Amino acid sequence: MLLKLKDISNSKQSVLIIALIIVIAITFETFQQLYYIKRFQIADDITFFDILKTQSYRWLIWLIFSFILIKFVKAQTTRKKTTLGLFKLIGIIFSLIFINMITISLIQMMLSNNEFSITELFSEYIPFFTYQKAPIYTLGYIAISLILYLYFENEKLQIEVQQLSELKLTNSKLYQKLRSQVDEKSTVLNIKIGNKRKIIPVDQISWIEADDYCVKVHTITNKTYTMRSSLKALEEKLNTNFLRVHRKAIVNMDLATELHLANTPNLILQNETEVPVSKSNLKTVKDFLNSI
Incomplete structure (x- = not known):
């Protein structure tokens, strides 16, 4: 029997949606690179899984840095919504993209066995990965932010509903107690x-x-x-x-x-x-x- 989405908890739904977005993004990017490699005959023996291996560690780095975004979005749901908060979110996303580009560039430079060079890092590696990765990484972070925002807002709303329900029950019990003690007949x-x-x-x-x-x-x-x-x-x-x-x-x-x-x-x-x-x-x- 297939598991229905409505039978899964909200937290698990959010994780599944984020995981699905990551899988789609990685698959799309891998096929995209495979197409360009085949189209411009850069390599003949390259396969989908060969490219996937090189993509995995880069998306792993992207995912690790995304925990900073998760903490920020969660903190924002407990505060008053302001334009400044939105600008802070945009700033964090672009900062994470910049850190991702530097980290991936440094790792790729070491894997290529090239001698470390600041000039080469900023003139070749970072521009290359910025054009290749930045757009899809940015979309990924935006998608995660929206999903997490809706999840944390829904979680906060459920807590408020539960508190109201408990308050209603308490007031109902208090009313019944007072009603039993107070004579409702006219004087x-x-x-x-x-x-x-x-x-x-x-x-x-x-x-x-x-x-x-x-x-x-x-x-x-x-x-x-x-x-x-x-x-x-x-x-x-x-x-x-x-x-x-x-x-x-x-x-x-x-x-x-x-x-x-x-x-x-x-x-x-x-x-x-x-x-x-x-x-x-x-x-x-x-x-x-x-x-x-």
């Missing part, structure tokens, strides 16, 4: 009266009565306020001591004093108010009173 009711708002603490409410599309909020001071809402909506907001005793009534059970079990059961509140209890809610009321 007041905000009732609009004309152009004003009346704030009524829920512990001052004795019971709430349904009235068509509104409700009547009865307080312990025997005052009544009309509020546009439904009993169902208020039932979800109020504390557990507020009990639905009838389809038209919610009672503050802290203020209930008696439960009359007549033909029409009702609760007696502290202010002597009688609130009917429906048969369907009677068991709920009894259970509540028994739990106190």
Whole structure:
């Protein structure tokens, strides 16, 4: 089964792409030189592998110097992107090309058994290898820079995504912890009266009565306020001591004093108010009173 590119890690993908670029560059250059040798009849018995041997050490030198470029590109991804950083990258690439040319020229001069000569080095060897190697070496370094830049940027982005994911998880756990500790029920009711708002603490409410599309909020001071809402909506907001005793009534059970079990059961509140209890809610009321 063929290995899919998406199944390979990003680092391995980058290495494979760089290796492929190097192989293509070496192969292209070797065939190019073989073509010129055959075309101009410089040598008859030269083969592809003969040229490849002489190319190998030169590309090895190029690869060794490329580690300087790798360190620079990695350092740049942690800094703010500026035009100066781009110029520094260009400067490093051309510096590496110059160092490559000198190194290859010196090695080739020694392999040729020629007596060392500064004049010959700068007049023959360096110009020759500059015209032959510099363009493809430059393209190679540029390709490596782009690939590494994208790799390190992607790596940095993945770290940031992981940190955000961990932060989200931490905040979620903190939210759940706080939610379990904090009572989300309302402590007041905000009732609009004309152009004003009346704030009524829920512990001052004795019971709430349904009235068509509104409700009547009865307080312990025997005052009544009309509020546009439904009993169902208020039932979800109020504390557990507020009990639905009838389809038209919610009672503050802290203020209930008696439960009359007549033909029409009702609760007696502290202010002597009688609130009917429906048969369907009677068991709920009894259970509540028994739990106190």
